[in-house]
Amino acid sequence: MAELKLVNIKKVYDNNVVSVQNFNLEIRDKEFLVLVGPSGCGKSTALRMIAGLEEITSGDLYIGDKRVNDVPPKDRNIAMVFQNYALYPHMDVYNNMAFGLKLRKFKKDEIKKRVDNAAKILGLESLLNRKPKALSGGQRQRVALGRAIVRDAEVFLMDEPLSNLDAKLRVQMRAEIQKLHNRLQTTTIYVTHDQTEAMTMATRLVVMKDGIIQQVGAPKDVYDEPDNVFVGGFIGSPAMNFLNGKLIGNYFIMDDIKLLVPDGRLKILKERGYDGKDIILGIRPEDINDEQVFLDFSPETKLSASVEVAELMGAEIILYSQVNNQNFVARIDSRFNITAGDTIDLAFDLSKAHFFDKETELRIK
């Protein structure tokens, strides 16, 4: 088991593209840490620097107490799993798991012991003689995990391992990887662009954009308390709504619409000097309500909106609407039959909303 520490890590490619910068992170022993962000944000580069596959331009990387910047990848005691299942097409499952150990000149007995153990953990015992083409996508990904398990490594690095699977299988494999982590307790660093995957699997999330860490925290903390507009918009589906307006007195004003800001939030905004200034209101779709009880209790945070699109998701409806030419999305109960073209009253629960600085896009706190 291992802890990792990344101190001021920076990666600049030969063509002067800065891929990762100011990357400071401590990864705890046995943790399941997820690096999440849009494509090109530097998450895979960060993972590959940990693996030793990308040279670190500056900064220090520690595994345990040892600085490993100059330690070759093979000596870092890590194992990797990729989006491509990374299987030898002509080898059966047993040999796919064994081959890496054979190349490293492990003894036959030891190889057999490790492969049998991994096959047992992953429920692959009955498939050991099959070749990859005779396996389903999920089974292939389990073999890929098996290839990592036989290494008996201190750290697992997983780069979008579920991206090739269909949506249903991805959900299943998410749970399998979590179970595997609970069982093996190996420190795992997992890269994904899928915020749902990140939210459901992580002990802690690291949200990245343009090579810079935006926020680190437990999934619920990041969801509930996003540090900036990017994190608020990236984590959560449908995304958080952002509405531009101005704080005047006790109200958030969007042209002719006034929403009363709750006392706690108002105090902070005023203390930080935002009275009379442009700010951004961030509110999650589920914090916009259409139920009568909310409307009755929120006379000063409600508005009428015309529904442009209503998507029935089963238990809920996703409404796409506009207020003063600003788009927003609401997630409401599907008990009421709402269709495009309807005008409905909606109450904004501003006690759960956030306010962001218009210039820096940082949350005002």
Next chain:
Amino acid sequence: MIEQLKEIYSTLIVYKDGSDQLGLDYKWFATDNGEIIGIRNDELTSRDVSLLTTFLSPYKVKFPTPTEAERNWRKVIFSADLIEEKDWKPSNPFRFVYFSFNINQIEPLLFKDAIEALFDKQVSILWESEHEGFIIEQQMLEEESISFEQIIDILMSDLYVKINFFVGPYIKDMVNLTLHYISLTNVAKRVFLYTNKSVVTYVEAIPFILTKQTEAELRIDISKTILQEYIHDEETIKMIETFFRCNLNLSETAKVLHLHRNSLQYRLDRFVDKTGIDIRQFHHAMTVSLALIARK
């Protein structure tokens, strides 16, 4: 010491990672400081070698023993007179696939074992140096194909090595093979300076190579003229590059960039308004693509 040796052996070179090659026509030695030096074989007698090894350590290049097919390939590529004989010819179309990895990451022997395991047969590899060379891949239509992107992931997970592949085109005959090989070698060694991709095909490399052959001043002028006020606008440049990567597909680009389709449409329209270039049209897109390469 190296300077003194240079006075005696005019062909002496000092190996620098990524620059020279640990070629087989040199005898290689390691100094006490860890520097690797090479002297051409034809400048050394056995007495010289004995003398040098008293204060230098022989540096062994661990190449696999060439197979008969590899020896034949070397002959047909490098010996012009033997090409005429046509006494040996591969049975299927073939292509040269250049590979390179960082020096000392893996031994050539290990690399060859892994490559042969991937193709499930003997594969000819022509080593250019200890960490680069060409795989000669014969076209086998009935086989289950494996992409070079997949091969990279497999080798990365088994051998902990980061590899670049430059994939040449399939060819059918041996005419002008030497020229083709040399041309591919030149392209392969340059193309990875301009892209972060690990697998580049011949077709993908052509715009890089042609653009980079123009004068630096002309490249700057082209990129400025075409990209105009956007030349330093990294956000727009990223948007355009993504648009090209997504084959000019607006929806796909919007998805990758986490933008609303209408926002992307608006930004592309703004680019058209300001530059007069509509990158949704093939020729305009091609020109901007070249300007982006010229800008790098």
